[in-house]
Amino acid sequence: MKIAVLGTGYVGLSTGVCLSEVGHHVICIDIDDQKINRLRQGISPIYEPGLEDLLTKNTAAGNLQFTTSHQEGIENAEVIIIAVGTPQRNDGAADLSYLLQAAKDVSAHLKPDSIVVIKSTVPVGTNDYVKSIITNHTKKPFKMVSNPEFLRQGSAIKDTMKADRIIIGSEDKEAALKIQEMYRPLNVPILMTNVRSAEMIKYASNAFLATKISFINEIANLCEAVGANIIDVANGMGKDKRIGEAFLQAGIGYGGSCFPKDVKALLHTAGLHGVDFSLLRETIAINDEQQKLLFTKACSRLKQLKDKKIAMLGLSFKPETDDMREAPSIKIAHLLHEAEAKVVAYDPVAKDNAKKILGDTIEYASSVDQAIENADAVFIVTEWNEFKQLDLTEVTKHMKQPIIFDGRNCFEENKIRACSKIEYYPVGKPAIVVGLDT
Ligand SMILES: NC(=O)C1=CN([C@@H]2O[C@H](COP(=O)(O)OP(=O)(O)OC[C@H]3O[C@@H](n4cnc5c(N)ncnc54)[C@H](O)[C@@H]3O)[C@@H](O)[C@H]2O)C=CC1
Numbered sequence: 001m002k003i004a005v006l007g008t009g010y011v012g013l014s015t016g017v018c019l020s021e022v023g024h025h026v027i028c029i030d031i032d033d034q035k036i037n038r039l040r041q042g043i044s045p046i047y048e049p050g051l052e053d054l055l056t057k058n059t060a061a062g063n064l065q066f067t068t069s070h071q072e073g074i075e076n077a078e079v080i081i082i083a084v085g086t087p088q089r090n091d092g093a094a095d096l097s098y099l100l101q102a103a104k105d106v107s108a109h110l111k112p113d114s115i116v117v118i119k120s121t122v123p124v125g126t127n128d129y130v131k132s133i134i135t136n137h138t139k140k141p142f143k144m145v146s147n148p149e150f151l152r153q154g155s156a157i158k159d160t161m162k163a164d165r166i167i168i169g170s171e172d173k174e175a176a177l178k179i180q181e182m183y184r185p186l187n188v189p190i191l192m193t194n195v196r197s198a199e200m201i202k203y204a205s206n207a208f209l210a211t212k213i214s215f216i217n218e219i220a221n222l223c224e225a226v227g228a229n230i231i232d233v234a235n236g237m238g239k240d241k242r243i244g245e246a247f248l249q250a251g252i253g254y255g256g257s258c259f260p261k262d263v264k265a266l267l268h269t270a271g272l273h274g275v276d277f278s279l280l281r282e283t284i285a286i287n288d289e290q291q292k293l294l295f296t297k298a299c300s301r302l303k304q305l306k307d308k309k310i311a312m313l314g315l316s317f318k319p320e321t322d323d324m325r326e327a328p329s330i331k332i333a334h335l336l337h338e339a340e341a342k343v344v345a346y347d348p349v350a351k352d353n354a355k356k357i358l359g360d361t362i363e364y365a366s367s368v369d370q371a372i373e374n375a376d377a378v379f380i381v382t383e384w385n386e387f388k389q390l391d392l393t394e395v396t397k398h399m400k401q402p403i404i405f406d407g408r409n410c411f412e413e414n415k416i417r418a419c420s421k422i423e424y425y426p427v428g429k430p431a432i433v434v435g436l437d438t
């Protein structure tokens with residue numbers, strides 16, 4: 001099948017690469033010529049395990065092309081997948097400006113009877129709106145399908161090739177069947193729905209997962225207050241199949257390019273329709289507080305943060321990505337900066353993106369050792385494997401005070417107790433102090 005994909009972000013690129021891998025002819029279009037130039041050289045503009053290999057392989061095989069020309073990309077495509085960004089507007093609603101421009105780009109070049117697929121996350125009703133825009137710009141017949149995406153950054157290729165489900169929303173049976181056919185080689189369960197249900201499934205899924213995280217974070221805070229252990233509690237809850245083990249990891253709140261914006265967008269949609277979705281307001285409020293947790297704990301332990309050296313380990317919103325969008329590290333760095341602490345951060349891959357947001361409010365180390373040297377405290381912000389494997393005895397030896405605030409519960413109790421001197425503050429578990437009087 002000949003497929004055009006608009007947008008080479010996480011979603012467009014992963015989709016394009018995976019569809020080419022299963023034998024389709026894919027041309028990816030982006031308005032960013034630097035991205036397209038890099039992609040043509042086989043360089044991925046994002047850090048995503050496994051992506052570059054498939055990119056090089058399928059480009060060499062001639063299944064995968066890149067262009068900045070909408071005409072070149074769209075004019076021969078049977079299926080046109082729109083995967084442009086839908087960021088957050090100031091009022092919480094989804095900003096559809098990229099999508100609307102993409103719709104115009106599509107209408108200018110589509111060939112008759114092609115299928116336009118919206119993969120971007122869009123509020124209920126947007127597919128219908130886009131359909132009316134394309135109809136206003138072209139007389140050529142076309143069909144629309146809503147096909148939201150559920151991949152996670154850091155495992156985008158695996159999530160696409162082995163998805164739990166594919167949602168195909170359309171009022172047109174023939175178009176739905178053609179998209180089902182396009183995905184058949186992936187051998188993934190497919191659910192056909194109407195367009196509005198497909199749009200809602202995406203937001204409901206993200207909002208539910210975000211709420212699950214806020215719930216477990218509140219339970220963790222309560223565990224700390226009553227002396228319970230969140231790891232055991234989450235384990236015990238997760239064994240119940242109705243609850244499930246996934247997304248019960250307590251920490252310092254969710255971040256990323258989607259949960260924060262999608263929860264707010266759903267709340268906005270609810271408001272527009274007179275539904276008071278107060279649960280989502282709480283999900284957001286709990287998350288905002290949770291992102292301050294390490295700072296609050298450090299204030300209460302160290303009293304005065306002015307001129308204290310804090311080593312921040314991790315900047316990206318989660319491991320295996322260099323994405324800094326809505327990362328908890330941003331709020332933490334701002335709070336520490338306001339408190340006049342000296343922050344030295346290390347992240348295996350997110351340094352360049354972090355610099356664009358945090359500038360010189362913090363310093364950037366090029367290794368863990370450099371960050372922790374003479375630090376008054378370490379904040380573990382992202383659970384990179386590199387940090388989980390740290391030798392805590394070595395780490396604490398190089399610090400001014402052996403105090404660790406672990407926002408991601410990276411270490412087992414026996415590893416911490418093996419240190420000769422440490423003060424270790426996890427999330428939702430009792431603090432551990434070894435070899436010190438506090
Ligand atoms: N990042 C993720 O993990 C996931 C994102 N989504 C949703 O997918 C959509 C895309 O997200 P990302 O891939 O993260 O976006 P992104 O913002 O990283 O990339 C979007 C790309 O689209 C390009 N673009 C904008 N207008 C264009 C046009 N008219 N023609 C061609 N290219 C154009 C931009 O230059 C950019 O490279 C969003 O709606 C997002 O909510 C859904 C599931 C997962």
Ligand SMILES: O=C(O)[C@H]1O[C@H](OP(=O)(O)OP(=O)(O)OC[C@H]2O[C@@H](n3ccc(=O)[nH]c3=O)[C@H](O)[C@@H]2O)[C@H](O)[C@@H](O)[C@@H]1O
Pocket residue numbers: 121149150151152153154206209213246247248249250251252253254255256257258259317318
């Ligand atoms: O719509 C999207 O963009 C995507 O959003 C999330 O994917 P992603 O943002 O890549 O990352 P997640 O692995 O879901 O993590 C999101 C945030 O939640 C946090 N999290 C996750 C799981 C958990 O148990 N605890 C927890 O605090 C992570 O640290 C991270 O900050 C969803 O998991 C994807 O299904 C969805 O497609």
